[in-house]
Amino acid sequence: MSTDSIIIKAEDLTKRFGKFTAVDSISFEVKKGEIFGFLGANGAGKTTAIKMLCGLWKPTTGKANVAGFDVYKQTEQIKKTVGYMSQKFSLYDDLTVKENVSFYGGVYGLSNNSIKEKSEYLIKKLEIEKEKDELIKSLPLGWKQKLAFSVAVLHDPLLVFLDEPTGGVDPITRRQFWNMIYESASNGVTIFVTTHYMDEAEYCDRVSMMVDGKIAALDTPRNLKNRFNVKSMHDVFVKLARPDYVPNPIPSNQITTL
Amino acid sequence: MKRFKGFLIKEFHHIFRDKRSLLILFGIPIVQILLFGYAITNELKDGKIAILDQSKDEITQEISNKILSSGYFMLYEDLESQNDIESAFQRGIIKEVIIFEPEFSEKLFRDGKASVQLLADASDPNLANMIIGYTSSIIQNYQQGLIKSGSVQPVITTEVKMIYNPELKGVYMFVPGLMSVILLLVSALMTSISITREKEMGTMEVLLVSPLKPVQIVVGKVIPYFLLAFVDTCMILLLARFVFDVPLTGSLLLLILESILYIITALSLGILFSTISNNQQTAMMLSLSGLMLPTILLSGFIFPIDNMPYILQLFSNFIPAKWFVIIVKGIMLKGNNFFYIWKETLILVGMTIFFLLLTIKKFKIRLQ
Structure with a gap:
């Protein structure tokens, strides 16, 4: 693995809030163009880690490098290079589709021409020609989410952070959403995604499992399943997060498959 | 700069598409000034x-x-x-x-x-x-x-003359008071709600991750309300002058400059509130009960401060509106020039700086 194919490199990255250690000395690398799943239970430290990598919060100790920029000193450059979509839906309800697109385009410093071009392309691709001048609040959640993702990659970031992007969405829309993620990844965009849904973990190239602020495992989904000798990522997760857990009598693949 | 312009356009969209905001911005000032001017009067008639x-x-x-x-x-x-x-x-x-x-x-x-x-x-x-x-x-x-006429023995008599407001018109008093309340409402309440709304919706996070600097975000949120508060100031002054014949004996320019200072003080309070509170409700509670109520009661606008218990008199010194009411009354009724009101002005400037420093400190703690 040559170093220039690495887009995120974290070494002993740690974040403490008072006495509480949210992220405890994690080290990992993310390769360019891969879909990197960042999994863990609620409160395992996923969001804190993302916030450090986006340049929002300064780490307490440790090193991290995002797209060649240092998370301590070069947060401005990091912010220009990455895209971000949060678990809360991030478009403005009282603006129209077009207004949202041109607002975020403007925030990332795109030229008027490029905003116009991109929003036309995006509206065509998402098939929302008729709704382009409607307020966002009148659109169904699935559409909003797909639009939010398109807006997050509007400025052609090298890397996009998705913090639980599919929360509260039906399985079909989730599937469509993941198709969009695949498409971006095939265009060379690195995807860093956190999720609760273990079936989504199967779609990732590599997956890291966070437990109590530490990375408990990091590998491809296939290797992880082999290592723990289970059939699904759900079981991998349960084994890692709750070692004492007695498995459910119902075969878990029936619970988690779509 | 272009980023910033887009931000301002977005803010105005938020305001002009929200009927409640419009009502607070333009309905309340007009209704209040007409109510206080016509209905609530201290004058005795028949x-x-x-x-x-x-x-x-x-x-x-x-x-x-x-x-x-x-x-x-x-x-x-x-x-x-x-x-x-x-x-x-x-x-x-x-x-x-x-x-x-x-x-x-x-x-x-x-x-x-x-x-x-x-x-x-x-x-x-x-x-x-x-x-x-x-x-x-x-x-x-x-x-x-x-x-x-010499028909009775003289006793000591008093001769009373009311200066600055010879007819004791209530509206003379209410205009400065209402200005202080309405500008506070528009500046502090509306800004703190608008900033916390972004926090609540999750859009604040997206903005913070974007290349926009935190200062740009805050200034972008504040400028529209600054302009609207200024429009409100002009509206109140015009109503006062042409509907209620309140005199303006001092300089209009000085009055406007002082109003701008007070608007900035109120805006800095609004920003402070929005850094302390995480949702719109907290921000609203803070602004309404923590700010509006003391302002109405302790600014001397309805109840004279001199008649209050000593403790409350001391406390009233912390209310920015108290100083603004003194300034506005001074300029409008007494024709004060800056020489007479520099102390009050300085206090408002000091308060603004204090609120802003506190905000920056709170904000830094949150980012660490």
């Missing part, structure tokens, strides 16, 4: 009174006429005996009974002393006070006439 004249001589007749022709009072009934007084008040129509003792003029000319009793319905204490004040001064006035 107050209904009863007179019990046990003397019925020339002097009592003259005094009664003088009182009734003043325009402040209207005779509702003539009472015949002391026993009627209670029931007259009970009916709730008359606010005052004037009682002349028997043999009024004889006593006055023989002993140089005769008494009039004034009874007022103090179930509304302010009104009672006012009625007594007006009546006494009319009687005083009459007595001075008698002294001048």
Whole structure:
């Protein structure tokens, strides 16, 4: 693995809030163009880690490098290079589709021409020609989410952070959403995604499992399943997060498959 | 700069698409100023009174006429005996009974002393006070006439002249007060709600991850409200001038500059509130109960600060509106120039700097 194919490199990255250690000395690398799943239970430290990598919060100790920029000193450059979509839906309800697109385009410093071009392309691709001048609040959640993702990659970031992007969405829309993620990844965009849904973990190239602020495992989904000798990522997760857990009598693949 | 322009356009979209914001921004100022100007008035007009004249001589007749022709009072009934007084008040129509003792003029000319009793319905204490004040001064006035004509011995008399607001018009007082309340409402309440709304919706996070600097975000949120608060200032001043004839004896430019300073103070409070609170409700509670209420009660706009208990007087010093009311009154009514109000101005500047420093400190803690 040559170093220039690495887009995120974290070494002993740690974040403490008072006495509480949210992220405890994690080290990992993310390769360019891969879909990197960042999994863990609620409160395992996923969001804190993302916030450090986006340049929002300064780490307490440790090193991290995002797209060649240092998370301590070069947060401005990091912010220009990455895209971000949060678990809360991030478009403005009282603006129209077009207004949202041109607002975020403007925030990332795109030229008027490029905003116009991109929003036309995006509206065509998402098939929302008729709704382009409607307020966002009148659109169904699935559409909003797909639009939010398109807006997050509007400025052609090298890397996009998705913090639980599919929360509260039906399985079909989730599937469509993941198709969009695949498409971006095939265009060379690195995807860093956190999720609760273990079936989504199967779609990732590599997956890291966070437990109590530490990375408990990091590998491809296939290797992880082999290592723990289970059939699904759900079981991998349960084994890692709750070692004492007695498995459910119902075969878990029936619970988690779509 | 282009990023910033897009941000401002977005903010104006938020404001002009939200009916509630528009109502607070433009409806409330107009309604409040008309309400305070017309409905709530301290002036006495045609107050209904009863007179019990046990003397019925020339002097009592003259005094009664003088009182009734003043325009402040209207005779509702003539009472015949002391026993009627209670029931007259009970009916709730008359606010005052004037009682002349028997043999009024004889006593006055023989002993140089005769008494009039004034009874007022103090179930509304302010009104009672006012009625007594007006009546006494009319009687005083009459007595001075008698002294001048030499018919009675002189006693010490007072001559009262109200300066700056000779007719004691209530609206003169309400305009500075309302300006301080409305600008606070628009600047502090609306900004803190608008910033916390972004936090609540999760869009604040997206903005913070974007290349926009936190300062740009805050300034972008604040500028629209600054402009709208300024429009409100002009609106109030125009209404005051052309509807209620409130004079502007000082410099208009100075008044506008001071208003801008006060708007900035209120905006910095709004930003501070929005860094402390995580949702719109907390921000609203903080602004309404933590800011509006003390401002209305302790700024001296309705209740005179000098009459408050010492502790509250001390506390009122921390209310920015108190200083702004002093400034506006000074400029509008007394024609003060900057030389007279520099201290109050300096206090507002100091408060603004303090609020901003506190905000920056809070904000940094959050980012660490």
